[in-house]
Amino acid sequence: MIKIKVAVLMGGRSSERAVSLSTGKMILDALNPEKYDTFPVDAALFGGDKPQIEACGDREIAALTNAEQALKNLGTVGAITDLFSSNGLVKRPDVVFIALHGKYGEDGTVQGLLELAGIPYTGSGVLASALAMDKIMAKKFLALEGVPVIPAVDINNTNNLNIRDLTLQVTSKLSYPVIVKPSKQGSTIGMSKVESEDELATAVETALKYDDQLLIEKFITGAEITAGVLGNDDLIVLPLVEIVPSGGFYDYEAKYTPGATEEIVPARIPEDIAEEARRLAIVSHRALGCKGMSRVDMILNEREIYVLEVNTIPGMTPTSLLPRAAQAAGISFPDLLDKLISLALEGK
Numbered sequence: 001m002i003k004i005k006v007a008v009l010m011g012g013r014s015s016e017r018a019v020s021l022s023t024g025k026m027i028l029d030a031l032n033p034e035k036y037d038t039f040p041v042d043a044a045l046f047g048g049d050k051p052q053i054e055a056c057g058d059r060e061i062a063a064l065t066n067a068e069q070a071l072k073n074l075g076t077v078g079a080i081t082d083l084f085s086s087n088g089l090v091k092r093p094d095v096v097f098i099a100l101h102g103k104y105g106e107d108g109t110v111q112g113l114l115e116l117a118g119i120p121y122t123g124s125g126v127l128a129s130a131l132a133m134d135k136i137m138a139k140k141f142l143a144l145e146g147v148p149v150i151p152a153v154d155i156n157n158t159n160n161l162n163i164r165d166l167t168l169q170v171t172s173k174l175s176y177p178v179i180v181k182p183s184k185q186g187s188t189i190g191m192s193k194v195e196s197e198d199e200l201a202t203a204v205e206t207a208l209k210y211d212d213q214l215l216i217e218k219f220i221t222g223a224e225i226t227a228g229v230l231g232n233d234d235l236i237v238l239p240l241v242e243i244v245p246s247g248g249f250y251d252y253e254a255k256y257t258p259g260a261t262e263e264i265v266p267a268r269i270p271e272d273i274a275e276e277a278r279r280l281a282i283v284s285h286r287a288l289g290c291k292g293m294s295r296v297d298m299i300l301n302e303r304e305i306y307v308l309e310v311n312t313i314p315g316m317t318p319t320s321l322l323p324r325a326a327q328a329a330g331i332s333f334p335d336l337l338d339k340l341i342s343l344a345l346e347g348k
């Protein structure tokens with residue numbers, strides 16, 4: 001049996017490097033060695049250059065920072081340039097399993113590089129990746145398709161930002177509390193909940209550390225649910241997951257600290273609302289042109305569903321939601337990886 005050569009592309013230079021390393025390590029451990037010849041590739045490495053890693057916020061989660069040591073324990077780790085050379089430390093792969101998150105990984109950048117090299121990869125293509133990563137643009141596309149999104153104020157140019165004018169704009173268009181977040185960032189990094197206009201300037205300053213485009217959304221209370229979508233043309237929606245953070249706010253620590261968030265599958269919502277959530281997940285996936293997989297995050301306010309965002313490379317850490325939903329559907333983690341690799345190679 002000829003094994004499929006799989007490069008697991010992980011790490012990278014973004015502020016979500018630790019999340020990516022945890023995802024990548026979990027994938028490497030789960031891929032069947034009888035079917036796959038696997039090797040890790042750190043996207044932060046460019047021919048020996050010392051990578052400049054973006055800051056990850058104020059807190060480090062032990063379960064994630066341990067992934068950096070786990071990566072070192074793997075032994076030889078290839079550089080991204082090795083993927084394109086037969087003389088590198090790693091073999092030219094049959095497929096790349098993208099386990100990156102954030103800038104230079106989830107935003108279409110590395111997808112374009114792999115397209116140029118003619119190497120198949122998991123997940124969405126260049127355009128869908130870029131659109132989904134940009135929360136401002138994603139909301140516009142989703143709204144055009146009739147997907148309900150949360151009222152927001154977009155800040156596309158922060159070069160001459162006047163915080164007083166912004167405060168007046170937010171106060172007139174939205175009601176407090178609001179959520180301030182970088183437009184192109186994930187894992188809730190740089191995000192703040194603002195209870196009053198006095199707190200807005202500090203939240204904006206925090207978000208600007210990660211992006212020069214910001215999104216300010218009205219804070220909506222309700223049940224947080226997420227829908228995993230699998231497929232290229234024929235799509236299936238995995239069982240809905242209800243997210244219940246113990247602290248009441250699904251921030252970075254709540255996402256990646258084991259036990260900090262309860263994940264209930266299936267979500268405790270009426271079936272007619274669940275059916276609508278599944279429909280919106282498919283509409284959102286297709287509206288952005290996603291392929292392979294996505295995770296569509298939503299919030300249910302009484303009986304009204306709002307789509308928050310579409311993730312084209314959902315995390316696969318021990319606390320991540322897509323593997324949990326797949327498990328509830330009877331799909332083991334190794335089988336889920338098999339499916340994603342098959343979808344990447346489909347039609348190649």
